[in-house]
Amino acid sequence: MRPLPKASGAWKTGWQSEQELSVAVAAINGFLLGAGLIIAIGAQNAFVLRQGLARSHVFVICLICALSDAVLIALGVGGLGTLVSNSPLMIRAVTIGGAGFLFVYGVLAFRRVLSTGVLKAGREKPAGLAAAIAACLAFTFLNPHVYLDTLVLIGALSASYAGAARLAFGAGAVLASFVWFFGLGYGARWLAPVFAARRAWQVLDIFIGAIMWSLAAGLTARVLSSMS
Template sequence: MTGAAVAGFLLGGSLIIAIGAQNAFILRQGLVRSHVFVVCLIGALSDALLIAAGVAGLGTIVARSPVLISVVTLGGALFLFGYAFLAFRRALHPHGLEAAKRTAGSFWAAVTTCLALTFLNPHVYLDTVLLIGGLSGGYEGTARLAFGLGAGVASFVWFFGLGYGARLLAPFFAKPIAWRVLDVLIGLVMAFLAIGLLARFFGE
């Protein structure tokens, strides 16, 4: 059972470490120290919920519904394009860390954005529900549960480490140019993910 938990932890960690929409948002919140705990908690709990659903067998059901996959893919692409636009617009007017703290946004804005970046991003479902859920099928009974728990723990470790570890970069982001670079990179990541989703959708 321990081996299954370690395998789940390593798989979950390898899937979420790549810079994506959710990670980029939590990194930014960590840098401005705005609602860090709640966005980290939302990211970790959301992943854990989707992993649990995948391990319980939902991944197989979703994979068999072309209509559901199409709706999630197109909706996610549109949302990512919108967030990319906002990031590029911020890059045109960069600011230092202190200014960023004053314009960090409200609690509910942070919550809704984090939820949207999580549940409107098809990659989240591919990684958690389909991939982790599918691979958990190689285990039975308590080993399968341990595999899912391991993957869930990896999410908690990563998101809280990312959100609070971002503070170590605060001196670098005191300079406006650093924010311009970050927002351009975030915009490019969002746009790249959206284009990839559309390419996959229309290529099928």
């Protein structure tokens, strides 16, 4: 009797192509989800925008924001999201801290509205690097939404994938963060001519202050409702 034929190379190639396609689709889905969650008017994005307009420590700030998202997304894909979603005390503590920080930063934004002069990129001494990093970390980790988005939501949706596809899903979400933050930080310089006038900075700071206070009010209302 003749020996049974071995599996054809064409069948192997077809299976590998299908697997590669599923990984690519997972990566695209992760990227789109990450972009949808991060591209919104919020405290962190407003801070990055202002740093970009002032050309103050742009690379470091963008890198911190993107790497922070990457770490949280990796933890979420790894399964830590379940722990966070089951810990209301942790979420409440972060919410209270975030509300306080956003309120104070809103006060600072409204104070800048009353200041004289124009912040011109490259002409004025920027804020210290340590202060900028501290503010960036506070905007990132004192925001309860970042945990719900990265750890819980992205982590939960990644559970529908397995193996390489799950890793690709997380990598796609991480890539979205890098593209967005660096695009926002360095793309802001195209708006520099608009912000050559003091009134433009005043409008921006009023806008930022209003965002901070509205977010702080929303977080405070959430805490009060959870305690009632």
